[in-house]
Amino acid sequence: MEFFISLMNKIWAVMPFLIAITILVFVHEWGHFWVARRNGVKVDVFSIGFGKELFGWTDKLGTRWRISLLPLGGYVKFVGDADASSARSDSDLINTLSEEEKSQTLHSKTPLQRIAVSVAGPGANYVFAILLLAAMTLWNGVPKNYHLSVQDVLVGKIADKAGILKGDIIVKLNHQELNKKSDFVSVISSHSGQDISITVKRIEEEKAVEKSFDVPLYSIVNGEKVKEKLGVVVSQMPGEMEKASLLESFSHAFKFTWNLSVQMLKGIGELIVGKSQEVGGIFSIGAMAKQSFSLGIQSFLMFLVIISINLGLVNLLPVPVLDGGNILFATIEMIIKKPIPEKTQEFFFKIGLALILTLMLYTNYADLVRFEFFGWIKSLFFKG
Structure with missing residues (x-):
């Protein structure tokens, strides 16, 4: 059984x-x-x-x-x-x-x-x-703003050791406000091997509180610094929504499709010239499908779009x-x-x-x- x-x-x-x-x-x-x-x-x-x-x-x-x-x-x-x-x-x-x-x-x-x-x-x-x-x-409207949500924290990695939790909203890096995933990736990449301050918003006892963590993007091995990844999966999530007309809905869809296509082409170009090694195969797609499905129909439909x-x-x-x-x-x-x-x-x-x-x-x-x-x-x- x-x-x-x-x-x-x-x-x-x-x-x-x-x-x-x-x-x-x-x-x-x-x-x-x-x-x-x-x-x-x-x-x-x-x-x-x-x-x-x-x-x-x-x-x-x-x-x-x-x-x-x-x-x-x-x-x-x-x-x-x-x-x-x-x-x-x-x-x-x-x-x-x-x-x-x-x-x-x-x-x-x-x-x-x-x-x-x-x-x-x-x-x-x-x-x-x-x-x-x-x-x-x-159906849903268009986002007035976005926030960065921690979708997963890899066990034993730097973020996990620092105390960052799944569900946290990242509001600041090095005391600088941000709400785009591209900004998050850029700041983390530029501080590789250094200390960085991460401020998150978290719900505790039904109250939203902000917590700051000093996070080293490295570990010490035999007395020497070794660069390490933060170890989080971050998604850019919509915040407040406002209604959209049919024309605005299609305009939003076209802009999103264009921007994502440009990002993908840049990623392919970086992969070809060896600037990027972040590639995913069928197992990554399967993992994303499972995760999006677990988050609800809206998330799964967005996965289908992407x-x-x-x-x-x-x-x-x-x-x-x-x-x-x-x-x-x-x-x-x-x-x-x-x-x-x-x-x-x-x-x-x-x-x-x-x-x-x-x-x-x-x-x-x-x-x-x-x-x-x-x-x-x-x-x-x-x-x-």
Whole structure:
């Protein structure tokens, strides 16, 4: 019985992630599907998940709708495609098709039509995010101000030792007021290895009180200072809210989407040049999904907005295998006015695939280190 309860708890823990990934993948692939059909492209498969089909059905136009074994993504496969990325055509298969069937392949369409199909997936993620955020803003209003809330304190880290608690509101750093997460990160980074004063607002005996802590962003090892991270998870939370009109709601949604996209691009740039190592893989996304779900429906919907924007932006990067790679190839074809040779496409496809797989391995390894997975494995075999 105890094992069954433990198993159910583990299944329940991953449910928010599975719900989120299913919704966002469906939105993304629906964008490709919808625009493809309107451009006369036949869709062979619309799959949520990868691998073996668990169940599915075929519609009257011949598309196989399927739910597959590994719920970590999805794809639409068009007739004549060599793979689910739609980056390459299957020449041998296309040669067996009738002229009418050939005209229904994606690769028989004009470069502009192929660009439209490729843009439609990321575009659908952006539209979904903007509509959802605008609806939430219309319902809740727009924040008049923000505050920084401590969402989690890592056990044994500097903040924990200093006495900072989950739920504290950070109001000052070094006696300087702040309410933006970017300001918090900037001040903490600029004082790495130094002492810093942190003032928080906390509810004690039903009263809001302010407490200040002198926190060293270092530890002493063998008589020498060693830089350490603060060890808190901080979120920028809305304070007072005021009603918003429909126009204001969409304006807020567009501004948020634009600003987040710019921040993400800067983060990707810093990662490429080695200025940043803060990356998260599937385990980080799962942890965020679980945390946002536990905080309530509003928090989970906001998580969907952020991840949908992330998914849309990443897929627009000009990397073969991604939608952005397909857009790049079609754009080059428009410029040189002839198709790019299949061998050239296949060469860059392999490079793109290698880059994506390497990034996935790196981000997920970083997650396992962050969540102390290897330490846990070690403890199973080397107790005491």
